[in-house]
Amino acid sequence: MINLALFTVFVSLVFSSCQMSENQARKSSNKPSQTSTTIVSPTPSSSSTLKPIFTTTPANTHTQVPSITPSPTITGTPTPTATWVYHPAGEIEVPILLYHHVSDEEDGNRYYVTPRAFQKQMEMLYERGYKTITVSQLLDVLIYGGELPPKPIVITFDDGHMSVYEDAYPIMEKYGFVGVFYIVANRLESDGFVGVKELKYLSNHGWEIGSHSFSHPDLTSSHKQAKHELLDSRLFLEEKLGIKIQTFAYPYGTIDPFIATKTQNYGYRGAVGLGTSIKHTYGTMYYLSRIEIHGTDNLKMFSSYLPWEN
Numbered sequence: 001m002i003n004l005a006l007f008t009v010f011v012s013l014v015f016s017s018c019q020m021s022e023n024q025a026r027k028s029s030n031k032p033s034q035t036s037t038t039i040v041s042p043t044p045s046s047s048s049t050l051k052p053i054f055t056t057t058p059a060n061t062h063t064q065v066p067s068i069t070p071s072p073t074i075t076g077t078p079t080p081t082a083t084w085v086y087h088p089a090g091e092i093e094v095p096i097l098l099y100h101h102v103s104d105e106e107d108g109n110r111y112y113v114t115p116r117a118f119q120k121q122m123e124m125l126y127e128r129g130y131k132t133i134t135v136s137q138l139l140d141v142l143i144y145g146g147e148l149p150p151k152p153i154v155i156t157f158d159d160g161h162m163s164v165y166e167d168a169y170p171i172m173e174k175y176g177f178v179g180v181f182y183i184v185a186n187r188l189e190s191d192g193f194v195g196v197k198e199l200k201y202l203s204n205h206g207w208e209i210g211s212h213s214f215s216h217p218d219l220t221s222s223h224k225q226a227k228h229e230l231l232d233s234r235l236f237l238e239e240k241l242g243i244k245i246q247t248f249a250y251p252y253g254t255i256d257p258f259i260a261t262k263t264q265n266y267g268y269r270g271a272v273g274l275g276t277s278i279k280h281t282y283g284t285m286y287y288l289s290r291i292e293i294h295g296t297d298n299l300k301m302f303s304s305y306l307p308w309e310n
């Protein structure tokens with residue numbers, strides 16, 4: 001077994017994922033910035049080797065979503081009988097995507113992917129044979145080893161917006177895809193956000209529901225609130241939904257060694273952050289890298305985030 005007590009992570013991020021910090025991110029690019037991002041992630045065997053998990057990606061060259069017509073029916077020809085592949089424990093390559101809104105409300109806003117663009121993205125994944133898994137499934141294989149589809153992918157949504165239930169879910173359901181929905185506890189049932197009914201429905205249809213804190217602070221400057229934000233949000237969602245909450249998404253993608261340790265201590269199996277890497281190891285279980293998909297990404301840009309294509 002892994003000695004999780006030895007696990008520590010340090011992250012210094014210059015970008016973040018949510019509206020409040022929009023000006024901090026992608027000032028000159030619609031790719032997440034990797035500059036000044038470092039992670040120190042000792043392995044469970046206490047090795048002192050440093051393993052940066054973020055990698056540099058090509059500069060963005062696209063700015064517009066192309067004019068596309070949603071297809072009313074599934075027309076792709078994936079490989080439905082693809083054989084699952086065994087992965088040994090310890091290291092795995094799976095892209096984890098991050099969305100916020102899937103909505104026409106604010107076309108051109110980085111946090112709003114239009115349903116039309118989202119439809120084309122899901123169609124592309126389906127036609128190329130990708131199969132969705134949850135973060136918990138990824139952790140299962142990372143920890144214990146196990147089988148996954150040949151092209152596994154994780155699709156996550158932060159903040160709990162109703163548009164995910166109303167617009168993203170029906171599109172994903174059409175392709176047999178499931179997502180992972182990270183909920184801010186004190187926004188549950190608020191205007192524009194999902195409530196218990198929607199989350200129970202998604203959970204019953206294969207989605208994983210995770211915590212995105214109680215009130216969405218930058219946890220690195222809210223150490224005194226760590227128990228409330230991490231533990232109370234988990235217990236609150238578990239009580240409301242009647243399910244186990246297994247994973248956490250850091251607000252703004254920011255953590256420090258204290259928060260990483262507390263996230264583990266307060267009962268999460270793992271947590272997700274931001275980044276561009278698709279490689280996950282024991283050392284990154286509490287900061288799994290997620291690739292943020294922006295409303296300004298066209299389909300070619302989206303394709304460039306996918307591995308195994310070139």
Ligand SMILES: [Zn+2]
Binds near residue numbers: 159
């Ligand atoms: Zn958020």
